[in-house]
Amino acid sequence: MDLLVAGMTTMPPLPGRSGDPPCEIGGLEEDEARRRLERDGANTWSTGRRHHWVRLLRDIVTEPMFLMLIVATAIYAILGDGGEAAFLGASVLIVIAITVTQEVRAQGALAALRELAAPLAHVLRSGKERRIPATEVVMGDTLMLREGDRVAADGDLIDGTVLVDESLLTGESVPVERISGGAEILVHAGTLVVGGHARIRVTATGERTALGSIGKSIAEASSLPSALQKAAGRIVRIFATIAIALAMLLWLVSWSWAGMAPLDAALAAIALAMAILPEEVPVVLAVFYALGARRIARHEVLTRRLAAVETMGTISLLAVDKTGTLTRNEMAVTALADVSGGVRMATEPLGEAMRSLMSVAADACPRGSLDPTDRAILTFTRTHLHDRAVGDEPVAWHEYPVAPGRPFVSRVFAGTAAGTWTMATKGAPEAIVDLCGLDQETLSRTLAEAAAMAARGLRVLAVAQAAVQGDVAPEAVQSIRHRYVGLVALADPLRCDVPAAMAECRGAGIRVVMLTGDHPATAAAIAVQAGLRSDHLLTGAEIDRLDDETLAIRLRETEVCARVQPSQKLRLVAAFRQAGHVVGMTGDGVNDAPALRAADVGVAMGRRGSDVAREAADLVLLSDRFAALVSAIRLGRRVYDNVHRSMRFISAAHVPIVMLAIVPAVMQWSPLLLPVQIALVEMIIDPACSIVFEATPAARDIMRRPPRRSDESPFASRNVGTGLLEGAGMGALLVAAYGLMLSAGVPAPSARLAAFLGLLATTVVLVLAGGADTAAPAKRTPLASVLVFVALSVAAGVALIPPLRHILGFAGPSLLTLAVPVSCAAGALLWLRFVNYLIHRYAPARTGQDRKPAPHPYREESES
Incomplete structure (x- = not known):
């Protein structure tokens, strides 16, 4: 399309506030821009986040665990057990504190990501063009608009011609033309430049713009739940239903058969429901993905959609641009x-x-x-x-x-x-x-x-x-x-860290294909330096001549595509996905947006990428470096491993609690676990899930194993089943210890104390084990030492503080108090080693080196 680009000779006076100095042709001076920013405020508008804490409080009070604690507190109060009621009331406050702390961590990480994700604007300041956050644009600024830019503020055209997509404001999909000197020269914030380039003089910012006045926000990435988060929600709802059903059954059995008082039976039923409910699952996913995205951002990779964190571990092919990604983007x-x-x-x-x-x-x-x-x-x-x-x-x-x-x-x-x-x-x-x-x-x-x-x-x-x-x-x-x-x-030398990153991709089972618009010989020379093969190079002209079936055959051995047009990238992505690959693709232009959306993980360039590409992408390379993308994949794999480990721990940790809540009632023993004890145990389990496991370092072989299959899930039967098996063995140890103590004539309060301390000990052992099929146990995490200290403090408190012992229904400490936890911990460790042996003997480890790589969709056929 032909675009008129008129020259600028003069700049009309700036309308607006009186007292503002005139805008010079070189744009505002920095001091003046700073003064206007302080006066008018940031160029942003309300995002509705001021109601965030109201929603958080609503979510807390509607949580099943919170409601059960409230009901149990009320029952203790009715029974006249003021100490137990006060303790559970304090537990309610602790639950709120833990939830708020986790939310603050997650929201702090997301806030940092939003700040990085904020759109940038090209402004003329003191005669020089600068790239600044759009929030720092002020009245009177001179904005430079180019194809692919999202307009940062309302303004009048000074010179040039642009086509702008105003569908965000008007709903009309057809771009409109704005010509300097024409009848309509106003360009609105939030609209998209789809053609041409021009300069505008800012006349309104923030909530004074047309977009800001209707209270819409386009600066934040979508926070829709990922597939795993949706699955977690379903699992919690299912277990909540099971917990309520079993709790009602236990209440009837305890009341009608075991002869317990109705309110005492209700406490036992509530304890069982609390033991079954895996309320940690959605918290783990929310915290892990938010903090994982923040860790990735430290490597100069911005995660715009949290779902990409779970997808990165499945990437089997990277389609990357040459200029600026593999090379320095410093042409001379x-x-x-x-x-x-x-x-x-x-x-x-x-x-x-x-x-x-x-x-x-x-x-x-x-x-x-x-x-x-x-x-x-x-x-x-x-x-x-x-x-x-x-x-x-x-x-x-x-x-x-x-x-x-x-x-x-x-x-x-x-x-x-x-x-x-x-x-x-x-x-x-x-x-x-x-x-x-x-x-x-x-x-x-x-x-x-x-x-x-x-x-x-x-x-x-x-x-x-x-x-x-x-x-x-x-x-x-x-x-x-x-x-x-x-x-x-012109020369654009290869980045020095690319060969090592390429080698890391090969070790991780990730295929790399270079897509470039450069001459085939140039592309081949850079490919060889980077460690790619150029003997089956494919050009854009050849791609156009090939049908889909022939193209798929050619792509089996191709690692370099030269003279590729942006429109051809979409076809290449589709071909790679059709062949069975999970595709990550880099792009920077407006025309790259469809291919970025079509890829499983779209990666936009942060420095030279257009706003359109950034909005279409799941990740943004802030430094445009290929090695940074490989680091993001490594960290993404780590996040998934830790989620996998945490879900296994949750499955295992709840089984002993469930068994200790059910078996005594069925066997007509003295009740062992009631809501007050379970609330205390949850104070160990919750931090272990959301803090200790999140900080667990990556396994040594994390980039020496093939990509995980896209259908793998931390909720898979193998992972959850292993956790249930681990927990069942430890639960059996604790139940047997409690039963033996009661049959030996040990008073119930002393037996309860020993069994409860044994539960704490086995939980700590489970945390330190870190998962039987992983290479990075949690004991290597400094936070695990803090958790051990907390567990020891809780154990010392319930054993040595008389008022706390009385509330929990425990007796004073004795030799048995020390012997049973130590014995249970040793037995739990042996049981975990046995489970570990079974897994590696009869089912190859999910993350181990003995697992055979997934079949390569190209390699098998080419070798045959």
Whole structure:
């Protein structure tokens, strides 16, 4: 689409508050911008989060565990047991404190992520263009708008032409055109620039914008629950139903058969329901994913959707861009070749032909471009050509950007005489020579020079010029005969950490495919340096000629795709997914958004990526580094491992409590666990789930195992079943110890104390074991030592503080008080080792090295 780009000569006075100094052509001064920010406030609007704590309180008081504690407290009060009632009342407050603490941790992590995810704006300050958070834009700022930007504030066009998508405000899907000097020059905050570039003068920020006035927020990422969080909610609801049913049954049995008083039987029933209910499950997922995303952000990777944390561990293929991701994105002009075939290094003195070549190349670069190649060419010409100083570049009246079937950029300038135009074009050499109609000798020499430069890993652009007659600018570039000017070769060296990251991907069973718009020879040279194979390289032109079935066959061995158009990336992603891969893909442009959404994990570039790409992506590489993405995958795997470990612990920890609540009632023994004791045990279990296991380091082999299958879940029968088996063995030990003590004539209060301390001891052993099939037990976590200290403090308190013993129904300590917990802990450790043996003997470990990799959807067929 042809876009008018008019030059700016003057800036109209700024409307708005009186007392504001006039806005100069170089934008606001920093001091003035700071003053206006303090006066008007941040450029943001209400997100509804002021009601967050009201919702949190509502969620707390409607939690089944909270309600059961309240009911139990009321029953103790009715029975006249003031101490027990007071203790449970204190437990209620502790539950609230733990919930609030976990929420603060999770929300603090999410707040940090939201701050990183906030859109950025390009502003002109003190004569220089700066990239600042959109929240810091103030009245009177000069905003630079480019294709793909989300407009940060309301403003009037100063110069240029843009197409904006206003569907967020109006619901209309058709973009509208805004032209400086036209009848409608107002551009609204929240709208999307889908074409062109321009500058606007900000007239309203924050809640004073059209978007802010209707109270909508577009700055925050969606916080919809992930698949695992939905599954966790279903599991808790199922167990809550089971708990209520069994509690009612136990109440009837205890009252009618065991002869307990109705209220005492109700306490036993409540204790059973509290023992069964896995209320920690949704908390674990919320806290783990929020804190895991924050850990990933420390590696310069922003998680915009928490569901991506659980998906990263399943990625089996990474489709990555070359420029800026594998390379440094620091382009510099390296070599030049003029029309005569003379090649000269950029460090050598320039002759007239080379000076003409660079002048035309600079004309083909859009003003204010952020593209590294354009910036390198403009920097070179401003340094070596004295007539190309900043601000002296001619103003283009029309531009033809890169588009499907047009791998080059053309810019049109008014000629010296009326009715004449000059066109400067640069782009892929094979496309440019087609515009020039070169003789066979010049054509062969030009393509050979381009191939030789590209083989050295250089990015090669051909440059051409055309003179056009007519009253208006031409409508199509392809129909205009150009004059070939020469070649410009630029270098963008490989990042030094890429080879190691590639090796780590290979060890982790992750295939990497490079997608680039560069020349095949350039792509192949960089691929070899990075550690990729280039012998089955595929080009964009070949992709267009292949049907889907043939493309799938070609992609089996392809690790490099060159001359790829953004529109072709969507087809490639679909092909990789059809072949059975879980795909992570990087992208930065507006046209990359569909492919980013189609990928299982879309990854946008933080520095050079458009706002559209960032909004379509699940992750944002703040530094654009490939190694950072690999680090994010490693941390994502760690988060999943810890969730897996935590769910197994929850399954195991609840079984002994359930058994100690049911068996004494069925056997008509003296009750062992009532709500007060269970509330005390939960103070150990809850922090273990949400704090200790979350901080567990990654297993040593975490990047030496294949990606987990997408259907794997921490709620799978293998993981939960193993936890239930572990808990059943420890529960049997505790029940047997309690029964033996009662049969031996030990008073019930003394037996209860010994069994309760045994329950604490086995729970701590379970925490320190950290899961039988993992390589990073929780005992390596410093927080585990804190948990052990807390457990010992609780044990000492219930054994040595008489008022607390009385509330819990325990007797004073004795030799039995020490012998039973030690014996139970030793027995639990032996039982866990036995379960560990069974798992590794009859079922290969989920995360161990003995597990065979999942079948590679390409490798099997290619080997056959």
